[in-house]
Amino acid sequence: MHPATPPTAGAPARQAHRTPATRRGFLRRFLATAVTVPLLLGGAVACGSDDEAGSDGKVELSIFWWGGDARAQLTEQALELYTKKNPNVTFKKTWQANQGYFDKLATLTAGGSPPDIFQIDDNFLTEYAARNTTLDLNEYKDNGKLDVSKFPESLWQYGVVDGKLAGLAAGENTQGLVYNKSLLTKNGLPEPTTGQSWEEHIAWAEEVSKKAKVPGTMDASAVDKAFWVWLRQQGKDLYKGNDLGFTVEDVTKWFELWKGARDRGATPTPDVIHEGNATDITKQLVVTGKAATSWVWVNQMPELKKNTNDDLGVVAYPGDPSAQWARAAMYWSVFRGSKHKDVAVDVLNFLVNDQEVVKLLGTDRGLPSNLDLRRVVSDDVTDPAMKLSIEVETKLAETFGPAPQVPIKGHSKVRAELTKAAEEAQYGRLTPAQAAEQFYAACKSAIA
Amino acid sequence: MALTTAPGPTRRGNGSVRPRANRGAGRNRHGEGLAGYVFLSPWLLGLMAVTAIPMLLSLYLSFTNYDILTPLSEVEWVGLANYERMFTSDPSYWHAVQVTLKFALIAVPLKLAAALGVALLLNRAWRGVGLFRSLFYLPSLLGGSVALAIVWVNMFNRDGAFNSFLALVGIEGKPWVNDPEWALQTLMVLAIWQFGAPMVIFLAGLKQVPTELYEAASVDGASKFSQFWNVTLPMLSPVIFFNLVLETINGFQGFTAAFVLSNGTGGPVDSTLMYTLNLYISGFTNLEMGYASAMAWVFLLAIALITVIFFSTGRFWVHYSDGER
Numbered sequence: 216m217h218p219a220t221p222p223t224a225g226a227p228a229r230q231a232h233r234t235p236a237t238r239r240g241f242l243r244r245f246l247a248t249a250v251t252v253p254l255l256l257g258g259a260v261a262c263g264s265d266d267e268a269g270s271d272g273k274v275e276l277s278i279f280w281w282g283g284d285a286r287a288q289l290t291e292q293a294l295e296l297y298t299k300k301n302p303n304v305t306f307k308k309t310w311q312a313n314q315g316y317f318d319k320l321a322t323l324t325a326g327g328s329p330p331d332i333f334q335i336d337d338n339f340l341t342e343y344a345a346r347n348t349t350l351d352l353n354e355y356k357d358n359g360k361l362d363v364s365k366f367p368e369s370l371w372q373y374g375v376v377d378g379k380l381a382g383l384a385a386g387e388n389t390q391g392l393v394y395n396k397s398l399l400t401k402n403g404l405p406e407p408t409t410g411q412s413w414e415e416h417i418a419w420a421e422e423v424s425k426k427a428k429v430p431g432t433m434d435a436s437a438v439d440k441a442f443w444v445w446l447r448q449q450g451k452d453l454y455k456g457n458d459l460g461f462t463v464e465d466v467t468k469w470f471e472l473w474k475g476a477r478d479r480g481a482t483p484t485p486d487v488i489h490e491g492n493a494t495d496i497t498k499q500l501v502v503t504g505k506a507a508t509s510w511v512w513v514n515q516m517p518e519l520k521k522n523t524n525d526d527l528g529v530v531a532y533p534g535d536p537s538a539q540w541a542r543a544a545m546y547w548s549v550f551r552g553s554k555h556k557d558v559a560v561d562v563l564n565f566l567v568n569d570q571e572v573v574k575l576l577g578t579d580r581g582l583p584s585n586l587d588l589r590r591v592v593s594d595d596v597t598d599p600a601m602k603l604s605i606e607v608e609t610k611l612a613e614t615f616g617p618a619p620q621v622p623i624k625g626h627s628k629v630r631a632e633l634t635k636a637a638e639e640a641q642y643g644r645l646t647p648a649q650a651a652e653q654f655y656a657a658c659k660s661a662i663a
Numbered sequence: 664m665a666l667t668t669a670p671g672p673t674r675r676g677n678g679s680v681r682p683r684a685n686r687g688a689g690r691n692r693h694g695e696g697l698a699g700y701v702f703l704s705p706w707l708l709g710l711m712a713v714t715a716i717p718m719l720l721s722l723y724l725s726f727t728n729y730d731i732l733t734p735l736s737e738v739e740w741v742g743l744a745n746y747e748r749m750f751t752s753d754p755s756y757w758h759a760v761q762v763t764l765k766f767a768l769i770a771v772p773l774k775l776a777a778a779l780g781v782a783l784l785l786n787r788a789w790r791g792v793g794l795f796r797s798l799f800y801l802p803s804l805l806g807g808s809v810a811l812a813i814v815w816v817n818m819f820n821r822d823g824a825f826n827s828f829l830a831l832v833g834i835e836g837k838p839w840v841n842d843p844e845w846a847l848q849t850l851m852v853l854a855i856w857q858f859g860a861p862m863v864i865f866l867a868g869l870k871q872v873p874t875e876l877y878e879a880a881s882v883d884g885a886s887k888f889s890q891f892w893n894v895t896l897p898m899l900s901p902v903i904f905f906n907l908v909l910e911t912i913n914g915f916q917g918f919t920a921a922f923v924l925s926n927g928t929g930g931p932v933d934s935t936l937m938y939t940l941n942l943y944i945s946g947f948t949n950l951e952m953g954y955a956s957a958m959a960w961v962f963l964l965a966i967a968l969i970t971v972i973f974f975s976t977g978r979f980w981v982h983y984s985d986g987e988r
Contacts, residue, residue, distance in 0.1 A: 314926065315927075317947075317948070343732060486842055489841045493926045494926075631928060631944075634930070635930070638932045642843055644932065
């Protein structure tokens with residue numbers, strides 16, 4: 216971030232001192248650049264594709280993912296296994312934290328050197344698929360080189376954008392409400408259950424706030440995945456075709472539900488809620504002790520557990536759990552211009568369908584997509600937090616509803632706008648109705 | 664950077680800023696010019712590669728719908744649509760403009776005042792004054808660093824060091840960085856705290872003020888304040904001007920601290936959505952690089968305009984003792 220400042224710092228000065236003579240030169244150079252640069256870059260892109268392995272048969276694939284140290288270790292081991300079985304294939308591995316990952320991925324793509332294989336999630340899959348950055352995996356699925364036959368149908372289909380299989384589900388997850396079990400037991404409070412209504416949840420949270428002196432529930436009004444489940448329970452959806460699947464009245468009701476919760480003292484104060492909205496997984500309020508529950512994904516439970524000594528539990532979000540679905544926790548995608556598409560797809564297939572590797576990777580990227588292997592992994596698991604999250608998700612899978620469509624272009628903006636509008640209401644700067652109006656208008660222009 | 668050196672205090676009177684005036688008439692101008700360019704070439708090539716070409720490209724992109732992911736050869740020319748959207752239908756753009764103006768208008772004068780005040784205090788022959796100069800300069804060495812911003816956020820949390828300090832004197836603090844009413848002010852304090860760089864320049868300027876002027880003033884019975892007002896300030900005005908221009912430009916470009924404080928979102932509720940942060944989000948998160956390029960060019964022109972205004976008003980209050988300019 217920092218290096219961005221100095222070069223521009225001098226620019227205005229130069230601008231101010233520019234003489235008429237250089238201004239003419241400037242125009243000429245601009246026109247020249249405007250014409251030639253796109254041509255040059257376009258040419259480079261056009262001749263860069265479809266070139267298979269070098270004469271010695273050696274292939275080096277670049278692969279890029281986000282995550283922590285643990286994931287990095289597991290993934291590196293998994294890729295080593297692939298190299299062991301296919302000695303001519305090696306990997307150039309790059310990984311980093313989630314924050315900034317997509318900026319980097321976009322920049323790499325713009326620079327004409329995107330990784331052959333990259334990790335992506337449903338916030339950005341459509342952005343990349345709609346611009347033909349991702350390879351359509353349908354062909355490989357049909358000729359059997361990529362085997363999704365053991366996947367739940369709705370899981371692999373959650374990678375389909377405009378009829379193209381843009382991403383391969385690296386794992387499955389679903390919404391999970393994680394709560395601090397130790398805190399509840401200590402105060403003689405009941406644990407939340409799957410299937411309790413939103414009203415019941417908020418009443419329960421109010422009770423927790425009173426008895427345990429810890430705010431009962433994180434305010435979920437800015438949490439897009441909670442809003443989404445709630446919408447589905449009202450018979451609506453986040454998106455419908457290329458439009459929004461809800462009305463401004465729906466948003467108002469959602470914001471009012473949470474205003475009620477705040478008024479009853481069921482949630483933390485707005486600044487703490489903001490902290491919860493802004494933070495990454497390791498500092499969720501249930502972990503930092505600032506709330507008794509956090510709204511996350513079921514498979515994140517083991518990760519949360521690593522950051523606290525308290526016992527944690529996990530249930531579905533309130534309301535009818537059939538509104539939840541088998542979501543691809545994240546995908547593996549292949550760059551369409553990769554020189555080694557076939558090998559890259561084979562690596563993908565290996566990562567999700569090879570028993571040894573899947574056992575190694577465990578639930579780090581969600582429950583294994585391959586159902587046969589999921590069973591093997593869950594039989595083997597020893598970590599109690601991981602065991603619990605697998606049990607809960609397997610149970611929920613019995614009632615999963617159909618998967619919604621993958622979020623459309625502009626989704627990341629929609630999420631940011633939801634946070635903004637919800638926080639306006641949380642800080643009391645706007646009424647729920649005003650915040651809903653603002654959110655709805657912003658969404659409309661974000662997806663336009 | 665012609666701008667940054669021209670009004671500087673150290674070039675006064677020795678004529679080195681106008682080399683051409685001293686040239687002998689019979690020299691071979693062409694050969695000398697060529698040699699000059701050869702010596703310049705490393706810098707010139709660098710300028711072209713990392714500044715000029717990307718800047719021109721961004722000007723071109725500002726008239727397109729470039730979204731980073733689509734190859735440049737396929738971008739569509741959209742004319743002035745990006746500029747139109749900025750000025751007519753993007754509320755968050757105007758919000759960012761307001762936040763940035765507020766930041767610059769408050770933080771820059773206070774920072775300069777702090778720098779000048781401390782420079783005056785340190786411009787004395789006290790024992791250990793050198794140590795204090797270094798200590799006050801220290802924060803600006805840390806610059807716009809990410810680590811500093813992280814420390815700042817933790818200090819001004821609800822349970823941060825600053826509130827613990829307030830609690831000692833019986834004041835109940837606020838969640839400064841997580842409160843939309845206070846988050847930007849917290850960033851201002853951070854910017855002001857880093858007054859070391861202008862302070863050092865002020866100190867250098869103060870050393871240049873001839874002591875005879877103060878002696879003459881005190882012989883005439885001028886009070887300390889009157890000496891400051893009628894001697895120090897006018898003599899220091901070129902340095903003040905220099906610092907003002909530089910710090911204003913820096914102030915408008917504040918990015919790092921806002922980015923870190925808000926996790927790259929400009930929150931809470933867009934209260935720290937500085938212009939450059941908004942630009943960054945548009946380009947890299949929303950993938951609207953064409954639009955972001957348009958924002959960058961409007962920004963460049965705005966800063967250029969402000970600088971021009973400074974220079975054109977400067978002649979009314981900036982006093983050059985050698986009569987230059």
